[in-house]
Amino acid sequence: MTSQASDYKADVVVVGGGIVGLATAYAVLKKNPKTKLVVLEKESQVGAHQTRHNSGVIHSGLYYKPGSLKAKNCLDGYAKLLQFCRENNIAHEICGKVVVATSQAELAQLEMLYQRGIANGLTGIRKLNRAEIHEIEPSCSGVAGLFVPQTGIVDYGEMVDVLKQKVLAFGADVFMNQQVVQIDERSDGVVAQTQNRVVFAKNLVSCAGLQSDRVANQTESAHDLRILPFRGEYFELEPSAKYLVRNLIYPVPDPNFPFLGVHFTRRIDGTIECGPNAVLAFAREGYRKTDFSLRDFSQTLSWPGFQKVARKYWRTGLGEYHRSMSKAAFVRALQKLVPEIEEKHLKPAGSGVRAQACSRDGLLLDDFEIRTSGRVTHVCNAPSPAATASLAIGEAIASIVKADVG
DSSP: OOOOOOSEEEEEEEEOOSHHHHHHHHHHHHHOTTOOEEEEOSSSSTTTTTTTTSOOEEOOSOSSOTTSHHHHHHHHHHHHHHHHHHHTTOOEEEOOEEEEEOSGGGHHHHHHHHHHHHHTTOOSOEEEOHHHHHHHSTTOOOSEEEEETTOEEEOHHHHHHHHHHHHHHTTOEEESSOOOOEEEEETTEEEEEOSSOEEEEEEEEEOOGGGHHHHHHTTOTTOOEEEEEEEEEEEEEOGGGGGGOSSEEEEOOOTTSSSOOSEEEEOTTSOEEEEOOOEEOSSTTOOSTTOOOHHHHHHHHHOHHHHHHHHHHHHHHHHHHHHHHOHHHHHHHHHTTOTTOOGGGEEEEEEEEEEEEEETTSOBOOSOEEEEETTEEEEEEOOTTHHHHHHHHHHHHHHHSOOOOO
């Protein structure tokens, strides 16, 4: 497709209407309300993918390396999120969570988490013995644990809807069903083309989530990251079994794998989710086991970095697929935390797909990755806790975007 005369002119175009994209648009407009801004979203609803398939946890900043973008933006974003929810009457609750070591072998990693929490400025975090675990979560079993009082729950779908309304209230536009198929950089700006619209803007910010590498490839001829889609599958506790979990119960995560392991999460609507696992999805937006995209899957398999990841984690991957196919295996993983759990207590629930950036040399990026060149900024990797950190990420990007307006 060749460049055309623009039918819409703006100061800033944001590609992607998930929570990070709309938080960025909101931050740009707050910084300068005169900014002419447009958001291009490929779906018919904002936040259709990672945002609305999120488990709804407000993360405290416990897990992240001190000084990393995740740590900085999670801690900053946490405070901004709570203020935003209070000001806009978005249902949320700070309920705390326990992180539980189920064996002596996990104690060193548990101590490391405690030290990270202290280094990241968490207050009130405390170590738990067996009896103290039972005081907080009577059905939970472990040799030791941590209580993290800052952790909370929220409906990120409600939050992204409010963000959209805030953006519209500034006079900006949010166009739905607009998948960006080509981006052309010019000396005076950027042209973004969709199937039926051409937008010229002085600056472009891409917050494209599961499609972030493909959008980046339109401006970076040698983009060195590929999105690997990992589906997380959940069960939900039957109402008769909800007594088994009060709030949030997490395992000690494997330090070599960028996922937190199956856990229990009380959602803001009162339901209890159990999961997720982490299986390679056969489609980037593949929320069902049977979803398959030849384009997506072939691009995953052909990426040199994935081949290295597969060789390194094949045993872990097989275990995740086993839990995906076997409810009994899934239950056994949950029983490490709550021994009373039985298959009859669980019913199938939803799933989500995580956009995990992978380098050509096989590194699964752990931190946020935001790249700016000229008038274009790409959010290349924004996994959890990006929803918690979204308002802080948005402000960080707004500080990068050039201020030429009008």
